[in-house]
Amino acid sequence: QQTLKPLHVAIVPTPGLGHLIPLIELAKRLVVHHNFAVTFIIPNDGSSITPQKKVLEAVNLQSISSTFLPPVDLDDLPKDAHIVARIILTMTRSLSALRDSLKVLNESTRVVALIADVLGSDAFDVATECNVAPYLFWSSNAMALSFGFYLPSLDETTSGAYQDMLEPVQLPGCVPLHGRDFLDPVHDRNNQGYKATLSVSKKFKLAYGIMVNSFMDLEPEIFKALKEAQVSQGFPAVYPVGPMIKPSSTRKSDGEHECLSWLDSQPRGSVLFVAFGSGGTHSLEQTKELALGLEMSGQRFLWVVRSPNETTKIGTYFSSNAQQKDALSFLPDGFLERTKGVGLAVSSWAPQIQVLSHESTGGFLTHCGWNSALESIVNGVPLIAWPLYAEQPTNAVLLADDIKIAWRVKMNDKGIVEGKDIAKYARGLIEGDEGRLLRNKMKELKEAAKVALSQQGSSTKSLAEVAEILKGHK
Ligand code: UDP
Numbered sequence: 001q002q003t004l005k006p007l008h009v010a011i012v013p014t015p016g017l018g019h020l021i022p023l024i025e026l027a028k029r030l031v032v033h034h035n036f037a038v039t040f041i042i043p044n045d046g047s048s049i050t051p052q053k054k055v056l057e058a059v060n061l062q063s064i065s066s067t068f069l070p071p072v073d074l075d076d077l078p079k080d081a082h083i084v085a086r087i088i089l090t091m092t093r094s095l096s097a098l099r100d101s102l103k104v105l106n107e108s109t110r111v112v113a114l115i116a117d118v119l120g121s122d123a124f125d126v127a128t129e130c131n132v133a134p135y136l137f138w139s140s141n142a143m144a145l146s147f148g149f150y151l152p153s154l155d156e157t158t159s160g161a162y163q164d165m166l167e168p169v170q171l172p173g174c175v176p177l178h179g180r181d182f183l184d185p186v187h188d189r190n191n192q193g194y195k196a197t198l199s200v201s202k203k204f205k206l207a208y209g210i211m212v213n214s215f216m217d218l219e220p221e222i223f224k225a226l227k228e229a230q231v232s233q234g235f236p237a238v239y240p241v242g243p244m245i246k247p248s249s250t251r252k253s254d255g256e257h258e259c260l261s262w263l264d265s266q267p268r269g270s271v272l273f274v275a276f277g278s279g280g281t282h283s284l285e286q287t288k289e290l291a292l293g294l295e296m297s298g299q300r301f302l303w304v305v306r307s308p309n310e311t312t313k314i315g316t317y318f319s320s321n322a323q324q325k326d327a328l329s330f331l332p333d334g335f336l337e338r339t340k341g342v343g344l345a346v347s348s349w350a351p352q353i354q355v356l357s358h359e360s361t362g363g364f365l366t367h368c369g370w371n372s373a374l375e376s377i378v379n380g381v382p383l384i385a386w387p388l389y390a391e392q393p394t395n396a397v398l399l400a401d402d403i404k405i406a407w408r409v410k411m412n413d414k415g416i417v418e419g420k421d422i423a424k425y426a427r428g429l430i431e432g433d434e435g436r437l438l439r440n441k442m443k444e445l446k447e448a449a450k451v452a453l454s455q456q457g458s459s460t461k462s463l464a465e466v467a468e469i470l471k472g473h474k
Contacts, residue, residue: 005037005109005110006037007035007036007037007471008037008105008111009030009037009112010039010040010041010105010127010132011023011026011027011115012041012042012120013040013042014088014090015047016087018139018371019117019118019119021246022137022213022242022244022245023117023139024056024059024064025244027059028059028061028064031063033463034464036467038064040056040064040067043091043094043097044069044070044072044090045072045087045090046071052068069101072094073093074089074090074093077192080191081192081193082185082193083193084193084197085193088196088197095122095125098123102114102130103130110474113132113134113135113208114127114132115136115137116134116135117136117137118137118138119200120200121200121204122200122203124203124207134206135207135209135466135470136210136236137210137213138210139371140212140391141222141370141398142219143171143174144391144398145210145226145238146222147183147394148201148204151186151197151198155198162179162182162187165178171222171225172222174221174222174225174398177394178397181397182394183390184389185197185390204236205234208236208237209236209237209238209469210236210237211241211462212238212242213242213243214243215241215452216240216462218445219402219403226238239462241462242374243378245371245374245375245378247353248354249354257346257354259344259351260354264360266300270299271300271301271302272297272299273301273302273352273356273363273364273365274294275304275366275367275372276367276388277367277369277388280313280388281313282313283310284308284310284330286308287330288332289416289418289422290303290417290419290422291331291335292419292423293418293419293421293422294339294343294422295338296422296423299427299430301344302343302361303344304346304347305327305330305331306348307326313389326347331345352375356375356376356381363384363429364376364382364384365383366383366385367386368392370395373395373399378450380439380442382438382442383399383406383438384407384408384409384426385399386417396408403441404441405438406438407428407438409422409425
């Protein structure tokens with residue numbers, strides 16, 4: 001009987017729904033297509049586990065279970081510690097609980113692999129100790145992964161702030177990347193966020209393989225360069241297995257959101273969707289400029305408005321945006337009345353995947369979170385790229401300069417994107433020649449994404465290859 005039991009995979013996500021959601025999609029495929037059982041072992045930084053529990057419960061597959069590790073104490077962290085330091089330390093301080101959990105699981109079943117996510121490579125040591133093969137799931141793109149691979153050598157061979165480097169870095173297979181577009185935790189070499197990022201990057205090499213939430217036709221040159229680096233520099237094998245995004249639920253399943261019926265009454269491809277991910281916020285001044293720009297553009301828009309925040313652009317990463325009821329009260333006087341009929345502003349949250357798959361949506365002004373980028377690609381919606389934090393500036397370079405499906409915003413000397421420019425981008429994307437070019441390229445990629453995930457597609461084959469290797473670890 002023992003031999004008929006499915007082999008087990010442990011998945012260890014770091015805090016934040018943006019990491020968990022694609023990992024759930026990975027788990028579903030491992031279970032449904034490759035007959036594994038999966039247990040999520042989830043470290044906790046002390047914030048509510050309700051949002052994570054909710055998305056896990058919705059999976060409803062017997063072979064997927066989850067266990068939450070006890071919350072860690074982060075009270076000793078300085079107030080200005082980078083969020084990435086918080087996330088990585090959550091993992092580091094959970095290692096002993098993770099070890100216990102993995103041992104218990106290993107006693108009742110055969111765990112063949114532990115899959116950690118982008119910021120969780122500290123878990124590799126525990127995996128190796130428990131005789132479990134360590135893997136990484138990279139929830140972002142291949143360009144950001146390349147940066148991670150080369151960060152340790154950049155650290156050794158350069159000095160000073162990366163933002164001040166005069167020349168861009170030329171990562172193999174990638175378009176040039178300026179220091180100012182490096183992921184934000186590495187901007188200040190003295191911050192804990194930098195040290196933590198560098199330390200997890202150094203461990204990437206220990207992975208037996210790295211699955212990437214991207215696909216071959218999206219970043220062909222970069223995947224090719226990563227393959228070469230595997231041979232020439234001993235980097236781990238890299239497997240493009242995406243796009244893995246949350247499937248679109250039926251409209252009524254979570255209660256119909258008002259914006260969907262509003263979209264129903266708009267002309268095809270006419271609406272600019274404006275949203276900044278699960279955590280993105282702006283200052284009051286920037287919120288007002290954005291309002292001004294959307295109004296000046298005369299374009300139809302659907303805007304997910306957040307309460308302004310003067311100190312950070314990551315307003316609500318760990319908490320729920322549903323708590324922000326009053327975001328619309330920060331909009332300029334008379335804005336809602338003047339734009340009535342043309343635009344709709346909603347507070348804090350909209351069902352993004354349903355919005356992007358709606359035929360009235362013609363463009364997306366996005367913060368370039370990688371889930372958002374993939375969700376646009378599978379729906380063929382062209383982008384205005386307005387990166388805020390994390391690896392979003394690198395994503396913006398990839399989307400605008402390499403793949404050419406986004407128009408990147410420019411900031412003035414004060415770091416503000418001005419209203420008149422926002423109006424130009426909105427008009428250009430929805431009605432102009434700029435938008436036409438980006439839309440055509442997007443349509444090609446929408447098809448390519450579909451093909452990659454089809455039965456004989458590159459991502460399907462790539463995941464099957466990983467699955468076979470995992471079975472070999474038995
Ligand atoms: N999202 C949503 N409604 C919103 C804002 C975000 O449904 O109003 C979802 C979006 O569809 C995506 C995720 O939240 O799946 C955001 O992930 P992403 O990687 O784009 O950005 P992050 O939140 O990690 O910055």
